[in-house]
Structures are given as C-alpha cells and as structure tokens.
Amino acid sequence: MGDYLAGRLGQLLIVLFGVSVVVFVAMHLLPGDVATLLLGDRATASALVRLRHQLGLDQPVIVQYWRFLRGALAGDFGTSLRDNRPALAEVLAAFPVTLQLTLAALLLAIAIGVPLGVLAALNEGTWVDTAITTPTLFGVSMPVFWLGLMALLLFSEKLGWMPVGGLMPIGTTMPRITGLSVVDAVLSGRLALVGEALRHLVLPAATLATIPLALITRITRGEMLASMHLEHVRTARAKGLPEGRVIRAHVLRNALIPIVTVIGLQFGLLLSGAVLTETIFSLPGLGRLMVDAILARDYPVVQAGAIFIAVVFVLVNFAVDLGYAALDPRIRRQ
Amino acid sequence: MSVTLAPIVAGPGERARPLSRALARPAARLGLGIVLLFFFLCAFAPLIAPDDPYAQDLMSALARPSLAHLLGTDQYGRDVASRVLYGARYALLAIVVGDGLALGLGTTMGLAAGYLGGAVDAVLMRIVDVLLAFPYLLLALIIVAALGPSLLHSMIAIGIVYTPQYARLVRGQVLSVRQMDFVRAARALGASRARIILRHVAPNSLSPVIIMATLQAGSVVVETAGLSFLGLGAQPPSPDWGALLADGQNYFLTAWWIATFPGLAIFLVVLGFNLLGDALRREFDPRAR
Numbered sequence: 001m002g003d004y005l006a007g008r009l010g011q012l013l014i015v016l017f018g019v020s021v022v023v024f025v026a027m028h029l030l031p032g033d034v035a036t037l038l039l040g041d042r043a044t045a046s047a048l049v050r051l052r053h054q055l056g057l058d059q060p061v062i063v064q065y066w067r068f069l070r071g072a073l074a075g076d077f078g079t080s081l082r083d084n085r086p087a088l089a090e091v092l093a094a095f096p097v098t099l100q101l102t103l104a105a106l107l108l109a110i111a112i113g114v115p116l117g118v119l120a121a122l123n124e125g126t127w128v129d130t131a132i133t134t135p136t137l138f139g140v141s142m143p144v145f146w147l148g149l150m151a152l153l154l155f156s157e158k159l160g161w162m163p164v165g166g167l168m169p170i171g172t173t174m175p176r177i178t179g180l181s182v183v184d185a186v187l188s189g190r191l192a193l194v195g196e197a198l199r200h201l202v203l204p205a206a207t208l209a210t211i212p213l214a215l216i217t218r219i220t221r222g223e224m225l226a227s228m229h230l231e232h233v234r235t236a237r238a239k240g241l242p243e244g245r246v247i248r249a250h251v252l253r254n255a256l257i258p259i260v261t262v263i264g265l266q267f268g269l270l271l272s273g274a275v276l277t278e279t280i281f282s283l284p285g286l287g288r289l290m291v292d293a294i295l296a297r298d299y300p301v302v303q304a305g306a307i308f309i310a311v312v313f314v315l316v317n318f319a320v321d322l323g324y325a326a327l328d329p330r331i332r333r334q
Numbered sequence: 335m336s337v338t339l340a341p342i343v344a345g346p347g348e349r350a351r352p353l354s355r356a357l358a359r360p361a362a363r364l365g366l367g368i369v370l371l372f373f374f375l376c377a378f379a380p381l382i383a384p385d386d387p388y389a390q391d392l393m394s395a396l397a398r399p400s401l402a403h404l405l406g407t408d409q410y411g412r413d414v415a416s417r418v419l420y421g422a423r424y425a426l427l428a429i430v431v432g433d434g435l436a437l438g439l440g441t442t443m444g445l446a447a448g449y450l451g452g453a454v455d456a457v458l459m460r461i462v463d464v465l466l467a468f469p470y471l472l473l474a475l476i477i478v479a480a481l482g483p484s485l486l487h488s489m490i491a492i493g494i495v496y497t498p499q500y501a502r503l504v505r506g507q508v509l510s511v512r513q514m515d516f517v518r519a520a521r522a523l524g525a526s527r528a529r530i531i532l533r534h535v536a537p538n539s540l541s542p543v544i545i546m547a548t549l550q551a552g553s554v555v556v557e558t559a560g561l562s563f564l565g566l567g568a569q570p571p572s573p574d575w576g577a578l579l580a581d582g583q584n585y586f587l588t589a590w591w592i593a594t595f596p597g598l599a600i601f602l603v604v605l606g607f608n609l610l611g612d613a614l615r616r617e618f619d620p621r622a623r
Contacts, residue, residue, distance in 0.1 A: 011463070014460060014463070015460075015463050015464055015467045016467075018460065018461070018463070018464030018467065019464060019467050019468070021464075022464060022465075022468075022476070023476065025480075026476045026477065026479065026480035027479075027480065029480040029481065137361070137605070137608070137609070137612075138601075138605065140608060141552060141601060141604040141605040141608050142601060142604075143556050143559060143560070143597060143600045143601060143604070145559075145560060145563050145576075145579060145597075146579060146593070146596075146597030146598075146600060146601065147597075149579070149582070149583060149586055149593050149597065150594070150597070152586070153586055153587075153590055153594075157587050267469075268469040268470065269469075271469040271471075271472065272469045272470055272471030272472065273471075275471050275472075275475070275560075275564070276471075276560055276563065276564070279563070279564060280583070290472070290475055291475065291564050291565070291566065294475060294478065294479040294483070294566065295483070295565060295566070299479075302476070302479050306468075306472060306475075306476050309468070309469060309472050310467055310468050310469075310472070313467065313468065313469050313472075314467045
C-alpha cells in the first residue's frame with residue numbers, strides 16, 4: 001500500500017502542476033489587454049505602461065507563471081476586477097452553496113437509485129423491472145437546464161408548492177456560520193428557517209440528481225444481476241440460507257465496489273451540472289460565479305475558481321481511488 | 335510481395351451480423367428512427383419550416399400555440415416551430431465540429447501514444463490526465479473564457495473536453511491490437527511505422543471509436559446547448575436550442591412554450607443517439623453484454 005500511495009501521490013502532483021499551467025495559459029490567451037480592461041479605453045499610454053509594470057505583465061512569460069504559481073500556493077489570486085475583493089474570498093464564499101447542492105443531489109441519487117436498482121434486479125424481466133429501467137433510459141438523456149425550468153413551471157408556478165429559486169425567502173435574516181443554508185438554519189435553532197432552507201433546496205437538488213440517479217440505478221441493477229449468478233451465491237443458496245440474507249450478505253455486498261466506483265465518478269458530473277442548475281434556480285454558487293466572471297472578463301475570479309474547483313475535484317478523485325485500493329487489494333497490485 | 339491480412343480480425347460478413355442484431359432491439363430502432371428524423375429535418379429545414387426563423391412580427395408576440403403558429407411565437411413574434419427546426423442545424427454543426435474535433439484529436443493522440451510508446455506515450459497520457467482533472471463543463475468554461483464566447487469557440491471547447499476519452503480508448507485498443515500476429519507479421523515484413531499504424535492498427539481499432547462517437551454525439555448536443563444557455567455559446571438571434579431556452583427562461587412564467595419545445599428537441603435527439611449508441615455497445619463490446 002505504501003508504494004501505491006507514493007505512486008499515486010506523485011501522479012497527483014504532476015496533475016496539479018498541469019492544472020496550474022492550463023489555467024495560466026488559458027488566462028493569457030484572454031482576448032484584450034488586462035491593463036486596458038482595468039483602466040478603460042480612454043487611459044493614457046503612460047498609465048497603461050505603468051499598470052502593466054505594476055502587474056508584472058511586461059516580464060517574460062516564465063517569470064509571470066512563477067509569480068502566478070507562488071501566489072496560487074499562498075492563496076493569492078489578486079482581487080476581483082468587479083468589486084476589488086480578494087478573488088479567492090469570492091470563491092470561498094460561493095463554494096458552500098455548490099457543496100450543499102451537490103451533496104444533497106448525490107444523497108438523493110444514492111438513497112433512491114441503489115434501492116431501485118436492487119428492486120429491478122430482483123424482479124428481472126417483469127413489469128417492475130421495465131417500470132424502473134425505462135425511465136432511467138430517459139433520465140440519462142435529460143438536459144438538466146430544461147428539466148429544472150419545467151420543474152419550476154410545474155411545482156412553483158402551476159402548483160405553487162415550491163419557491164421559484166434562491167436560498168431563502170427574500171428578506172430573511174440568518175447568521176452566516178458555515179454558508180450551508182440548511183446547516184446554518186439548524187444552528188440558528190429556528191425550525192421555520194430549517195423548513196424554508198429545505199424547501200428551497202428540494203427542486204434544485206432533485207433536478208441535479210436526475211442523471212446520477214439514472215446511472216446509479218442502472219449500474220446497481222447490472223452489478224446485482226452479475227453477482228447473482230456467481231458460484232458463492234449458488235453455494236449460499238444451496239446450504240439453505242434465507243433469501244434475504246443471500247441478497248444482503250452475498251449479492252449486494254459483492255456488487256457494492258463497482259457501485260461505489262460509479263458513485264465516486266459522479267462528482268465531476270455533479271459539479272458540471274451545478275453550473276447550470278445554479279443559473280436556473282438563481283443560486284449564488286461557484287458555477288454561477290464563474291459564468292458571471294467570464295462574461296464580465298473578471299479574470300482573477302475565473303482563475304481562482306478554476307484552480308479551486310480542479311483541486312477539489314482532483315483531491316476527491318484521489319480519496320476515492322485510495323478508498324478502492326483499501327477495499328480491493330487487486331487494485332493496489334496493478 | 336504483398337500479404338492481405340485484414341480479414342483475419344473480422345471480415346465484412348462478421349461485422350454485419352452484430353450490427354443487424356443491434357438494430358433488432360426496439361429501443362435501437364427507436365433511436366435510429368429519431369437520429370434519421372433529426373438528419374432529415376436538418377437537411378430539409380428550409381422546406382418544412384412554416385416561417386423565416388428570424389422574421390419578427392411584434393403584433394403576434396408571445397402568441398400561444400395555435401394553427402397559425404403550431405408551437406407559438408416568442409417575444410419578438412418569431413415562429414417557435416421554425417426556430418426549433420433551424421436550431422437542429424446548429425445541433426448537427428455542434429456534433430460535426432465538437433465530436434469531430436474530439437474524434438480526430440483523440441484518435442491521433444491515442445494512436446501515437448499506443449503505438450510509439452515510451453516518452454511520447456508518457457507525455458500524451460499526462461496531458462490526458464490533466465484535461466481529465468477538470469470537471470468537463472469547467473474545462474469548457476475555461477476554454478471559452480480564453481477564446482471569448484461564441485458558437486464556434488463553444489464547439490471547439492466541447493471538442494477539447496471530449497478528446498481525452500477518445501485518446502484513452504484508442505490507446506487501449508492499439509496496445510491490444512499491436513500484439514496481434516498480423517501486426518507482428520507486417521513489422522517482420524519490413525512495413526514502415528506509418529504504414530503499420532494507418533493500414534493495420536487504426537482500422538482494427540475503429541469499431542469502439544464509432545460507438546463512442548455515437549454515444550458522445552448526444553452529450554455534445556447537450557453541452558454546447560448548455561454553454562449557449564449560459565450565454566457563452568451561440569449569440570442572439572441565432573436559433574441554437576440552448577439560446578432559445580435561455581430566451582424562454584425569461585418568459586417561461588407567461589409563455590411556457592418558448593423554452594419547452596427547444597428543450598424537448600434536445601432531449602429527443604440525445605435520447606436517439608443514446609439508444610442507438612447503447613445498442614451498438616451491447617453488441618460490439620463483450621463487457622457490456
């Protein structure tokens with residue numbers, strides 16, 4: 001395990017270095033000159049030269065990259081061009097919204113998807129199986145931004161059950177402790193706030209959960225069916241174990257590693273889907289922040305957001321990898 | 335001396351059988367039907383569309399679906415049905431440019447990495463690792479940020495995002511094909527590297543690539559529409575489905591039809607490619623059976 005860990009850690013560092021290069025290069029391709037962007041079209045030539053010098057833009061690219069890397073390692077990405085706040089602070093303020101949304105969606109997808117997949121596998125070939133697998137085919141093809149709009153139309157506009165977006169009703173005052181609206185509402189000790197926070201979370205989380213839910217259901221069904229026909233399961237049945245125990249202890253447990261793999265892989269999908277979901281439900285999350293920053297050419301925020309998301313994503317994948325290696329010794333030996 | 339070796343892997347007859355088996359499933363036929371209909375509508379949009387997709391008629395703005403306008407009109411009185419029909423062409427363009435770029439770039443990288451091995455393989459695969467280190471839409475956002483928002487740039491971005499998947503797939507294929515007897519024979523006969531890659535390795539690595547291209551086509555349509563929806567892809571007044579949805583979002587409480595029909599179109603096209611790709615994968619990829 002030690003060698004495996006060292007090897008994976010080496011790869012991790014190379015990938016993170018690559019991430020910093022990609023983001024740096026992308027931001028240097030940005031159309032337009034940053035100094036002109038900051039000072040406006042009417043700036044004098046000498047003012048532009050002075051600012052370029054201040055920002056280090058007159059130095060060789062390699063020196064600029066080195067400064068960027070040093071800054072990034074210290075968490076300094078410069079200040080937002082829109083409101084002069086530190087870029088990383090804006091990213092960190094928006095992150096809890098995205099985190100809460102993706103975690104809620106993932107929980108929903110697992111809590112519904114795994115039992116549905118098991119149910120479909122146990123009823124293979126019957127109408128129950130068809131009733132579960134057919135919608136999953138539709139689910140994986142669903143454009144989440146459209147589904148979100150339709151959900152708003154039905155549940156908020158026509159039925160009036162759900163709010164039309166945002167984290168909380170407008171005008172609500174709640175102390176910001178963690179930035180996760182549901183957790184903050186619980187910490188505030190006011191039950192009505194908890195209810196509101198959850199009500200605002202349901203539709204976006206359900207929308208974002210659609211594709212992972214469909215994938216998790218399909219993979220659970222497939223893996224259950226595959227392990228149902230394994231020898232040790234036949235042996236367990238032959239020695240007279242009750243069916244429930246065979247399914248729980250032998251079939252499901254064996255099917256669980258590939259299922260966990262797929263669940264681990266959903267994180268990137270969820271982060272991507274969050275960008276669109278946040279736009280539809282007017283949530284001030286990281287995805288929305290990035291899109292607004294790109295449209296406003298606020299490159300320090302784009303830079304900080306891109307590096308932050310990529311680092312989180314890489315670290316989550318790394319943790320998931322280590323998890324499998326711990327669960328399954330065969331992976332360590334590869 | 336020339337030796338014909340290609341049929342050793344799979345003759346045309348052997349390939350036809352799984353294809354017809356794949357299309358025997360009702361789901362696959364539904365998928366194929368949707369995809370063919372989509373191509374048909376793209377080709378004949380000008381003949382089918384009831385109106386000019388750009389023609390404004392403010393007198394009949396935000397009209398509900400009716401006989402005059404089957405899918406209603408938008409805020410400028412433009413016919414939604416015509417706009418959705420013409421939007422199909424943008425979706426097809428996204429597939430050709432985005433999926434095509436990913437396929438071309440990824441296949442080249444995979445062939446080079448798999449066949450040349452060594453330092454080339456190491457460098458190319460590290461590039462792939464780095465590209466995969468970004469959640470796919472984030473990578474597309476960064477690329478669009480660098481190039482500037484536009485339809486073409488969004489398609490290029492999506493193409494780059496899907497490149498690593500082809501590169502990995504082709505590399506794996508090449509690694510297994512290059513060990514086969516007919517490739518060794520070609521090498522022993524003194525065939526050049528380029529000839530071996532282009533004549534022997536590439537054609538025999540192709541069928542999983544075609545399956546992936548089919549499956550990715552749907553994703554490419556969704557992702558480019560997503561970028562347009564965010565305002566980073568197609569710009570108004572082009573009738574790209576994502577842009578139509580973004581338009582409709584502003585009016586969806588009063589005029590639900592503007593956003594509903596383009597979204598439905600995206601969903602159906604993606605469903606078509608997914609059903610078709612799934613069926614092909616089941617037949618051609620033994621692991622998926």
